[in-house]
Amino acid sequence: MQTYPGQSNLSHYLPDGKSGGAGQGKRAFIRDDYILKPFSLKELDARIIAHLKREERHKGKSEYRFHGDLSIDYGAKRVQIGENDLELTKLEYAIIEFLSMNPGQVFDRERIYEKVCGYDAEGDSRVVTELIRRVRKKLAEYTQTEYIETVWGMGYRWKR
Numbered sequence: 001m002q003t004y005p006g007q008s009n010l011s012h013y014l015p016d017g018k019s020g021g022a023g024q025g026k027r028a029f030i031r032d033d034y035i036l037k038p039f040s041l042k043e044l045d046a047r048i049i050a051h052l053k054r055e056e057r058h059k060g061k062s063e064y065r066f067h068g069d070l071s072i073d074y075g076a077k078r079v080q081i082g083e084n085d086l087e088l089t090k091l092e093y094a095i096i097e098f099l100s101m102n103p104g105q106v107f108d109r110e111r112i113y114e115k116v117c118g119y120d121a122e123g124d125s126r127v128v129t130e131l132i133r134r135v136r137k138k139l140a141e142y143t144q145t146e147y148i149e150t151v152w153g154m155g156y157r158w159k160r
Contacts, residue, residue: 069143072100081142091116092135095128099148099158108155132156 094116113125
């Protein structure tokens with residue numbers, strides 16, 4: 001990584017504010033920030049804390065929980081009911097992800113097909129009906145709760 005005159009790469013400084021040369025001790029993992037020299041240790045500390053908080057926020061967004069036992073980990077692309085992992089195909093997971101990220105919103109089959117399979121996919125939106133049937137069947141093995149609701153004449157929605 002190139003450093004320009006008057007700039008310092010934060011990865012050369014330890015979180016406690018002490019300088020560490022290449023290979024000395026544990027480096028801070030921040031590589032996307034530069035501080036103009038001279039800088040205070042307070043500024044360095046504040047920037048490191050801000051980066052650590054940002055990382056924690058990103059980790060926290062990885063998992064969402066719905067209706068108690070059902071949890072969807074969007075980062076790991078995993079759906080669990082209690083301690084049981086659901087074995088889902090890529091398209092089945094994509095439908096759960098799309099609908100659950102838009103709870104209460106109704107989508108017709110064509111819109112779901114476009115989001116899940118892509119605009120250029122060759123096929124028929126009727127495959128969505130079959131995929132939703134399979135998802136419901138897999139969910140029903142572990143819970144009586146209906147998560148995907150059919151809105152007759154309109155499409156499907158994730159229950160809030």
